[in-house]
Amino acid sequence: MQPHKVVSQSEWIESRKAFLAAEKQFTKARDELSRQRRQLPWVKIDKPYLFEGPNGKETLADLFGSKSQLIVYHFMLGPGWEEGCKSCSYLSDHWDGAAIHLAQRDVAFLCVSRAPYRDIAAFRKRMGWRFKWVSSFGNDFNRDFHVSFSKEELEQGKAYYNYSMGSFPSEEAPGLSVFARDDSGAVFHTYSAYARGLDILVGTYNLLDMVPKGRDEDDLAFSMAWVRHHDRYDNSAVDKKATFQQPKIQSNAAPSCCD
Numbered sequence: 001m002q003p004h005k006v007v008s009q010s011e012w013i014e015s016r017k018a019f020l021a022a023e024k025q026f027t028k029a030r031d032e033l034s035r036q037r038r039q040l041p042w043v044k045i046d047k048p049y050l051f052e053g054p055n056g057k058e059t060l061a062d063l064f065g066s067k068s069q070l071i072v073y074h075f076m077l078g079p080g081w082e083e084g085c086k087s088c089s090y091l092s093d094h095w096d097g098a099a100i101h102l103a104q105r106d107v108a109f110l111c112v113s114r115a116p117y118r119d120i121a122a123f124r125k126r127m128g129w130r131f132k133w134v135s136s137f138g139n140d141f142n143r144d145f146h147v148s149f150s151k152e153e154l155e156q157g158k159a160y161y162n163y164s165m166g167s168f169p170s171e172e173a174p175g176l177s178v179f180a181r182d183d184s185g186a187v188f189h190t191y192s193a194y195a196r197g198l199d200i201l202v203g204t205y206n207l208l209d210m211v212p213k214g215r216d217e218d219d220l221a222f223s224m225a226w227v228r229h230h231d232r233y234d235n236s237a238v239d240k241k242a243t244f245q246q247p248k249i250q251s252n253a254a255p256s257c258c259d
Contacts (some may be wrong), residue, residue, distance in 0.1 A: 085172070091203075162197070
């Protein structure tokens with residue numbers, strides 16, 4: 001850890017109060033950005049997507065359950081992959097706790113991947129997750145929401161991701177899409193975010209941003225190079241008093257969205 005300036009308690013309070021003013025400005029700016037996000041226009045979804053999940057075949061409207069709002073995380077797990085993306089798994093370790101509370105605010109939450117459901121179910125079980133996760137295998141959902149690319153697009157550097165054309169390192173990409181359903185049952189696309197737009201979803205990063213070393217990623221090959229599936233971390237880094245039990249499972253590594 002780098003040497004740091006050490007001051008008296010009174011000097012620290014003055015510095016902290018000055019920084020608090022900047023934090024409050026940021027909070028107000030974020031509130032305004034969120035307000036503007038809610039004012040974005042909607043697009044009606046007419047395509048009849050059909051997904052497979054724990055409840056069998058379901059339409060996009062079915063995925064809302066009893067809620068009028070739906071958040072979909074586009075999880076990178078493609079057909080033939082042996083396991084899900086490490087970075088998507090890092091984010092998904094946060095979903096179970098959030099989904100319980102979202103349900104109290106008229107919001108359904110789930111993940112969607114292009115892999116067949118049997119592969120999704122197996123990986124979900126391995127990771128110990130409870131959130132709903134369905135397969136879009138055989139439909140255009142991933143393509144239409146710009147999180148899956150053809151080999152030709154990747155070879156030609158013509159993958160449309162995060163609202164621009166360019167290269168991408170994988171046939172699958174991460175993202176988050178939001179939908180609304182009105183009283184007549186019509187479904188609308190209200191918002192999608194990709195790349196660093198997903199950063200705010202990572203509770204662990206928000207905590208790391210508060211400690212002296214921060215995310216400590218500047219010397220890594222890419223920002224999430226340190227991330228592993230939670231059952232693949234070196235146990236020596238875990239507090240001896242921790243109660244979390246890591247299953248002993250071996251498998252080949254899957255590509256990360258940042259590889």
